[in-house]
Amino acid sequence: MKTLTTPLPAALRDALTSRFGSRFTTSAAVCAHHGKDESSHAPMPPDAVVFAQSTAEVAAAVALCHAHKVPVIAYGTGTSLEGHLLAVHGGVCIDLSQMNRILAIRPEDLDATVEAGVTRKALNAALHDSGLFFPIDPGADASLGGMAATRASGTNAVRYGTMRENVLAATVVLPDGRIIKTGTRAKKSAAGYDLTRLFVGSEGTLGIITELTVRLHPQPEAIASAVCAFPDIPTAVDTVIQTIQIGIPVARIELLDKLSIHAINRYSKTRLREAPTLFFELHGSPAGVAEQTAALRAIAAEHGSMDFEWANKPEDRSRLWQARHDAYYACLALQPGAHSLTTDVCVPISQLAECIAATRADLEATGLTAPLLGHVGDGNFHMLILVHPQDAPGLAKAQAFAQRLAERAIAMDGTCTGEHGIGLGKKKFMALEHGADALAVMRAIKQCIDPDNLMNPGKILPD
Incomplete structure (x- = not known):
């Protein structure tokens, strides 16, 4: 046509x-x-x-x-x-x-x-x-x-x-x-x-x-939000997988890597531990949320969580999630003038750890800067590949990395886009x-x- x-x-x-x-x-x-x-x-x-x-x-x-x-x-x-x-x-x-x-x-x-x-x-x-x-x-x-x-x-x-x-x-x-x-x-x-x-x-x-x-x-009658840091991304991802597989009805589970947390601290003036971090939110009755909180804390502890801080007041929860929503612009601020070539893959939850591990190994081999963040409770994560528009070799390298990531997700019976859509890219x-x-x-x-x-x-x- x-x-x-x-x-x-x-x-x-x-x-x-x-x-x-x-x-x-x-x-x-x-x-x-x-x-x-x-x-x-x-x-x-x-x-x-x-x-x-x-x-x-x-x-x-x-x-x-x-x-x-x-x-x-x-x-x-x-x-x-x-x-x-x-x-x-x-x-x-x-x-x-x-x-x-x-x-x-x-x-x-x-x-x-x-x-x-x-x-x-x-x-x-x-x-x-x-x-x-x-x-x-x-x-x-x-x-x-x-x-x-x-x-x-x-x-x-x-x-x-x-x-x-x-x-x-x-x-x-x-x-x-x-x-x-x-x-x-x-x-x-x-x-x-x-x-x-x-x-x-x-x-x-x-x-x-x-x-x-x-x-x-x-x-929901009761809402509780939490931030939990981990020694590395695999332990954080394993926490997510176990949480989903045993049926804890979390409303949100967000993963941010160390670089994303560093960017948020600079941009939003937060003081989060600069380590791979999960953001959680639970919705339900007070008793249900308390029970789910205890189960979630136990799972995180089994996987080596370093701290587990809850935010129950509405203003604290809003501040926490606003920092998460600011992550895109916070990551752009790491390299002023750079654009983000944003990936959006989504894979079955059982494939999430393997997909992230292979992607991080690929990233380290390229030398690109790409903070990781995502809605990992769905198996959906983003790499924000930072590249300057005038940097033709860097842009080509970023596009090749993004293509390998999309192909990797599709090979795992996933998708090249979990939520952003196809558009042009x-x-x-x-x-x-x-x-x-x-x-x-x-x-x-x-x-x-x-x-x-x-x-x-x-x-x-x-x-």
Whole structure:
């Protein structure tokens, strides 16, 4: 499939100006802002930006672009890590940030319906007095539409699942401007193809999610967070594996290596022991959390933990997890001016220790600097490979390391991306992970829904 585009047609510019007024712009500064994300990919700005305020407006903009065969890229908050929003073939970016209304909260059904531009923090702020919360926490205050499009997860996924498990229904604008609703608020359904799951994770290549209904969860009666340092990474990983295998219902287990902890101490002014460290969080009743805490402490002690510090006060827990969420920027600060080529592999928990050990041996042989951190309760970890954009040999070495890591994870029956998505950076692994026949089915779905290849072209599927 090829996308055939020319500079934005004058007739399309006139039509979008007439429909959206000042909320349509070709300003170079605005386009530049919408042509970059948090990835290491070079910016690729769109030709124009539309600020939509409703599903009907998104449909109108998409229909006009479809009539002129101009690509469309959806934009939420710009926090993606795989170049998802880069305008590879130019076109019109539809910014959904003004679609930020919470349409309904239904405590009795444990669900809420929101527009795509609502962020996870905004939803949880609205839920503050309800006794409920939305648990998916990728770190950044991303929009829920973007999180659904990339099938995001984050620190709480080990207990609450990913966006795949927490989106019940969606409103989607198709490539020709038609609007469909996928799914219902029923907690289960056997009615036909699961279109909701088709669009969750499609990265805007099949349509634009404009509204979604998400699961909510009861706020736990008791929460306890802990930081535990270990003499080395293997003992920390063994602690994680045993914790998961015996069934302790942890809400979060995060691993950071010594370099990541050093970076956090510098960046967030913390005083954590600079050693491989696990961050834990337990949710439940006071008695349940106390019992789980004792079991977790015993497992850690068996594996040589050096200290085990609990944070029970909300402000202490918030400070602890904010430091964890700052880890990405803390690691970037280790080498000012460097970009992070961020890996995102995920393997079965039984393969985690072997995968990390082989990866660290590979890293030491390359001489690269790459802090390790990850949601290891899911078998998901990241290497943040620091490299300066002008360092061509270093970039080539980093890309080769990232490729070996992805291939290693796939060989262990894992994936090249646990939560960031494919975007531009991981297209080359699609055939290896899925096989030629499965990839052909994906292409057929794309061709059927978007025959002109106008929806976020250049992403997911290899050229």
